[in-house]
Amino acid sequence: MESGHEVGARIAQARKLRGATLREIASAAGVSPSFLSQLERGLTNASVASLRKIASALGVPVADLLETHPRHTHGVLRAEHRPSTPLSSGSEKFVVAQPPVQHVEIYVGRFQVGGATGQDPYIHGTSQEFLIVLTGKVLLELGEHTYVMGPHDSIEYLSSVPHRVENIGTSVAEVMWVTSPPTTSSTPVPSDRGDERGAGNPHEQDAEL
CATH class of the missing domain: 2.60.120.10 (Jelly Rolls)
Structure with missing residues (x-):
C-alpha cells in the first residue's frame, strides 16, 4: 500500500514539472494551499475524491499519483x-x-x-x-x-x-x-495583410534568428 510520503512526493513532482505553485493547484482542485502543502510533505492523507480533483488540476491520471512502480513513459498516444x-x-x-x-x-x-x-x-x-x-x-x-x-x-x-x-x-x-x-x-501581432508577401530560401539565415 502506498504511503502518504510517496503519494505526496508524486504530487509535488507533478506540480513542479508543470511549473505551478501550491496556491494555483490548490485553487484548481478546490482544496486549501495548507492542506496541499501538508499532503506533499506526507503529513496528511487525502481521500480518493480529493486525489481525483488534485490529479485533474495537475493534468495527470489519478493512477499516476498512486503508481507503485516508476513509469518511464506515458504510453502510446494514438x-x-x-x-x-x-x-x-x-x-x-x-x-x-x-x-x-x-x-x-x-x-x-x-x-x-x-x-x-x-x-x-x-x-x-x-x-x-x-x-x-x-x-x-x-x-x-x-x-x-x-x-x-x-x-x-x-x-x-x-x-x-x-x-x-x-x-x-x-x-x-x-x-x-x-x-x-x-x-x-x-x-x-496585428499586421497589414495587404502587404505583398515574397518567397525566400527555406534555408536562408537571417541576422535576427
Missing part, C-alpha cells in the same frame, strides 16, 4: 486521441507532448489548402522553436521575412519573433512545432 484545437479554414493543431511537461512542448499542425495559424502573426514567450514541414508546401512569415518550405525543410527561431504559417500548396500540409522551454498563451 493519433485519433491527440487533443486538438481548431485553426483557420478547418485546419487543426494537435498536442503531442503530454502534460505535465518541463523541457519541451510538441505540436503537429494540419492545414487545409489556404489554411493558416491565423490572420495575423503571433508570439509566445522567448523560447527556442523549431518548425519542421512533414508534408505539403507552406509559407512561413517570420518577422519581416518569408520562407517557402516543403517536406523535411526545417527552421529554428525565437518564439518572440512574430510568426505565421499558411498552406500555399494544392494539398493538405502538416507541420511540427518543437518549443523549448514550453510557453503559455500566444499573443497575436
Whole structure:
C-alpha cells in the first residue's frame, strides 16, 4: 500500500514539472494551499475524491499519483486521441507532448489548402522553436521575412519573433512545432495583410534568428 510520503512526493513532482505553485493547484482542485502543502510533505492523507480533483488540476491520471512502480513513459498516444484545437479554414493543431511537461512542448499542425495559424502573426514567450514541414508546401512569415518550405525543410527561431504559417500548396500540409522551454498563451501581432508577401530560401539565415 502506498504511503502518504510517496503519494505526496508524486504530487509535488507533478506540480513542479508543470511549473505551478501550491496556491494555483490548490485553487484548481478546490482544496486549501495548507492542506496541499501538508499532503506533499506526507503529513496528511487525502481521500480518493480529493486525489481525483488534485490529479485533474495537475493534468495527470489519478493512477499516476498512486503508481507503485516508476513509469518511464506515458504510453502510446494514438493519433485519433491527440487533443486538438481548431485553426483557420478547418485546419487543426494537435498536442503531442503530454502534460505535465518541463523541457519541451510538441505540436503537429494540419492545414487545409489556404489554411493558416491565423490572420495575423503571433508570439509566445522567448523560447527556442523549431518548425519542421512533414508534408505539403507552406509559407512561413517570420518577422519581416518569408520562407517557402516543403517536406523535411526545417527552421529554428525565437518564439518572440512574430510568426505565421499558411498552406500555399494544392494539398493538405502538416507541420511540427518543437518549443523549448514550453510557453503559455500566444499573443497575436496585428499586421497589414495587404502587404505583398515574397518567397525566400527555406534555408536562408537571417541576422535576427
